[in-house]
Amino acid sequence: MGGAVSAVAISSILIANRGEIACRIIRTARGLGLRTIAVYSEADRGAPHAVMADEAVMIGPAPVGESYLRSDRIIEAAQATRADAIHPGYGFLSENEAFAEAVDNAGLVFIGPPAKAIYLMGNKAEAKRRMLAAGVPCVPGYEGDDQDDLAFAEAAQDIGYPVMVKAAAGGGGRGMRLVDEAGELADALGLARSEAASAFGSDELILEKAVLRPxxxxxxxxxxxxxxxxxxxxxxxxxxxxxxxxxxxxxxxxxxxxxxxxxxxxxxxxxxxxxxxxxxxxxxxxxxxxxxxxxxxxxxxxxxxxxxxxxxxxxxxxxxxxxxxxxxxxxxxxxxxxxxxxxxxxxxxxxxxxxxxxxxxxxxxxxxxxxxxxxxxxxxxxxxxxxxxxxxxxxxxxxxxxxxxxxxxxxxxxxxxxxxxxxxxxxxxxxxxxxxxxxxxxxxxxxxxxxxYTGGFVADEPGGADVALAAALLLDDDRDAAFAAAGYVSATQLGWSSAPLSPIPLHLTTDRGVFDIGAECLGAVWSVTVGDDLFAVALGQRTDHAVRARINGRTIDAVAAISGSDIGLSVSGKCFRFHRARPGMEDDAAGSSGRVVAPMPGLVVDILVKKGQKVARGDALAVLEAMKMQHQIAAPIDGVVTGIDASKGDQLASGDLMIDIGDAAE
Incomplete structure (x- = not known):
């Protein structure tokens, strides 16, 4: 069905990716008897994909622009380790025609399509034009070179709302916004351009008629x-x-x-x-x-x-x-x-x-x-x-x-x-x-x-039995540690204690509240009060983080991990994290004050307010980028911006103060 094709024998593959897809490619490659080479960033030092591979090369700092998107460093790593081929996985450089071409020019095999095919299909505007020419059914839309807001507004009017704004150069939902009416278009274009430029290095956009409920x-x-x-x-x-x-x-x-x-x-x-x-x-x-x-x-x-x-x-x-x-x-x-x-x-x-x-x-x-x-x-x-x-x-x-x-x-x-x-x-x-x-x-x-999920997903809340089990596990660890320090056999192993502990006050916090607990060791059973409820918790043998307990006569299987003052608990697929807090600690729930902090580590893309500006609860204050997506930070209360502690371009840690909002009357 074609002319003669020269075969090339691949004996070693460098995987230009990370995480589960890198591990998955390594498994197949090794199963075929091939040598595997991983690349990793400073943040991924010791990551599973780097450990699994026969060789691993560090290619730069954590940010993707300094590591996994550095095609030059990846090709250098392949040449230094004598790889025959590069598999790009998905994401990162997998749909970058320049990378595919550079791999080919370096005398390596790119395990993917030709660079030209990547280019033609990677740009949504060009791809759609090709598909129309090939007779493939397409959604009505706009793929023009004029990227001015006015051109998009006119095209959207011709197409008819609702429309979908999309990044021309990429996928995965980044640079994509649904626009229901004309008044929303300008903001959607701005956000889509910013997100597309960050994710794909191009802010080119297209419009498509939104097909509802497909x-x-x-x-x-x-x-x-x-x-x-x-x-x-x-x-x-x-x-x-x-x-x-x-x-x-x-x-x-x-x-x-x-x-x-x-x-x-x-x-x-x-x-x-x-x-x-x-x-x-x-x-x-x-x-x-x-x-x-x-x-x-x-x-x-x-x-x-x-x-x-x-x-x-x-x-x-x-x-x-x-x-x-x-x-x-x-x-x-x-x-x-x-x-x-x-x-x-x-x-x-x-x-x-x-x-x-x-x-x-x-x-x-x-x-x-x-x-x-x-x-x-x-x-x-x-x-x-x-x-x-x-x-x-x-x-x-x-x-x-x-x-x-x-x-x-x-x-x-x-x-x-x-x-x-x-x-x-x-x-x-x-x-x-x-x-x-x-x-x-x-x-x-x-x-x-x-x-x-019109009101969002309602998160799992720990029940009294979950809290009681967490308390018993933490206190049991305390007791074992104390017995070990004194040279005694573990009370858990003995199944009883000749010197029961006195009633112990305990305060466990989650990200949603504080639980005040009273606990008492009665031989092999912990008596735990959570609010007005009383639980008898008998802990069974714990192996490899698994524990079987009887709580008020009912057998519960759980997975637990204790690290210092923290305990993670998985019960029937529901996971909770508790922290052992100081007595009297109060819940500082999100939105209970005008202190706006970064909800996660991220890059400040924009600050949308000025000092002295009045804001209402829910108003957009800033845009934070984390994990390749942009998130609007909203005002938790009505008031006036009294302080701005972050600037565009700042890299924030979780909990860093961004903006202060005071009472409007101040």
């Missing part, structure tokens, strides 16, 4: 150097927050054979239009009538590729490597067989109850689930720090089943059994989504989260 369905395509093009079925990625995917599944719940054939054919046509090679994903919006529209093409491996692997039995990374070596695809379109159903959930370090605010900090414990049909792709480990410099995704939990509901219930169980203690995660939110009737019945669209 499904987001993408087709996995593959092409080799011999002219063979195939698709590997679809994935439904409709459950999204901020236009970033949260839950993905394959196949799509409403897919038919005819629709799959039509979408698959359109996706292959899109790939042929740019002479594609390797793995790619063509994304579509699918409306209720069964009509579909080209959205974009991602010229790389997708985060959600495991669900395709689980229903096809294929290793997509191995296929990428084979194609890069000049081999033919291992199957033709008629060979494709889909088996069962797979669903993936993205575990993020963020707080869904606080507008998905990113979380950082030390991971006190990471214990992933295992079991039939369960796969966990992760790039984290106990003891490592979740930094503000990178995307907040920590792991992907995937489950396969003979039917969709078997896959769903397995995934719920796997999420509950995967414990990550330390930074706040979205684990409970993921479980809640999977147990909603609309998701159970396969009815989720891109409007799912807006429709079913």
């Amino acid at each position: 499904r987001h369905v993408e087709i996995q395509v593959f092409a080799d150097k011999h002219g063979n093009f195939i698709h590997l079925g679809e994935r439904d990625c409709s459950v999204q927050r901020r236009h970033q995917k949260v839950i993905e599944e394959a196949p799509c719940p409403v897919m038919t054979e005819d629709l799959r054939a039509a979408m698959g054919s359109a996706a292959v046509d899109a790939a042929k239009a740019v002479d594609y090679r390797g793995a790619g994903t063509v994304e579509f919006l699918l409306d209720a009538a069964g009509d579909f529209y080209f959205l974009e093409m991602n010229t790389r491996l997708q985060v959600e590729h495991p669900v395709t692997e689980m229903i096809t039995g294929l290793d997509l990374v191995a296929m990428q490597i084979a194609v890069a070596q000049g081999e033919e695809l291992p199957l033709r379109q008629d060979d494709l067989k889909l088996n069962g159903h797979a669903i993936e959930a993205r575990l993020y370090a963020e707080d869904p109850s606080r507008d998905y605010l990113p979380a950082t900090g030390r991971i006190d414990l990471w214990r992933p689930a295992a079991g039939e049909g369960v796969r966990v792709d992760a790039g984290v480990a106990t003891g490592m720090e979740v930094s503000p410099y990178y995307d907040p995704m920590l792991a992907k939990v995937i489950a396969w089943g003979e039917t969709r509901d078997v896959a769903r219930t397995r995934l719920v169980r796997a999420l509950k059994e995967s414990a990550l203690l330390g930074p706040t995660t979205n684990s409970s939110f993921l479980v809640d989504i999977l147990q909603r009737d609309a998701f159970i019945h396969g009815e989720a669209t891109t409007a799912f989260l807006d429709e079913f």
Whole structure:
């Protein structure tokens, strides 16, 4: 199906990425007998991907612009370690045509598509023009060179509201804003330009007609150097927050054979239009009538590729490597067989109850689930720090089943059994989504989260039994430490104490309140009062952070990690972090004063107010960038700005004072 293609033997691969995708590529490469080289930043020293690889090279400081986006340092690392090829993973430089070209010019194999294909599909405006020419269905929109606000305003009026503002040079939800009416357009353009420039180095934008309540369905395509093009079925990625995917599944719940054939054919046509090679994903919006529209093409491996692997039995990374070596695809379109159903959930370090605010900090414990049909792709480990410099995704939990509901219930169980203690995660939110009737019945669209979480997600609050268990564990550790210091055998091992402790006052705080507790050791049982409730807590043997306890006669299995005055606790998939506070400590809840502090480490993108300016609760005060997203900082109270302690360009730590708001009467 094409001219002669020279083969190239790859024996060593440098992975130009980090986290779970770097670990995932290393696993396949090593399974193929290949030598692997990792790169890492100063923040990722000792990270799992650097430890897993045969060699690891430090390429710069933590900020991505000084490390993972430094193509020169990555190529130098590949040459210094005698790598044959570079795999870019996803994100970072994976869709950067200049990087692909530089890799080729350095005499290395780029495990991805040709630079020209990356360019043609990487710019949404150019890609859309190509797709229209190829006959691929597209959403009406504006892809013009005139980037003036007036040009966008006129185009939006012609298209008709609502419209979607998008970054032309990238994806992943960055630089994307939904605009419902003309008065919102200017602000949306400003925010989108700023975010796009920061994420992709280009502030070029496009407009598209907003297709309301569609499904987001993408087709996995593959092409080799011999002219063979195939698709590997679809994935439904409709459950999204901020236009970033949260839950993905394959196949799509409403897919038919005819629709799959039509979408698959359109996706292959899109790939042929740019002479594609390797793995790619063509994304579509699918409306209720069964009509579909080209959205974009991602010229790389997708985060959600495991669900395709689980229903096809294929290793997509191995296929990428084979194609890069000049081999033919291992199957033709008629060979494709889909088996069962797979669903993936993205575990993020963020707080869904606080507008998905990113979380950082030390991971006190990471214990992933295992079991039939369960796969966990992760790039984290106990003891490592979740930094503000990178995307907040920590792991992907995937489950396969003979039917969709078997896959769903397995995934719920796997999420509950995967414990990550330390930074706040979205684990409970993921479980809640999977147990909603609309998701159970396969009815989720891109409007799912807006429709079913109109007031936001209500975070798990620790119940009295959870607090009592945390108190008993902390105090049991105190008692064991005291016995050990005195040369005695642990009271936990003995199961009794000949000298019970006197009643102990204890104050445990969470980020949502303070619990005043009274506790007394009665032999092998702790008697714990939490408010007006009394709990009898009998602790069983603790092994590898797992503890079984009986609380008021009921057996509870939990995972716990104690670090100094802090304790992380996971009970039935719900995670809590308690801090042992000083007596009399009061809750300083967010919004209880006019002190506005940075809710996370981040870069100050803009200060939107001036000293002496009147503000109302909810007014935007500043824009903070963290974990590759921009967040508006709002006024917690009505008042007057009495002090501004941060400036544009400042790098803040969590808790740093930004703005003071005083009483308007002052």
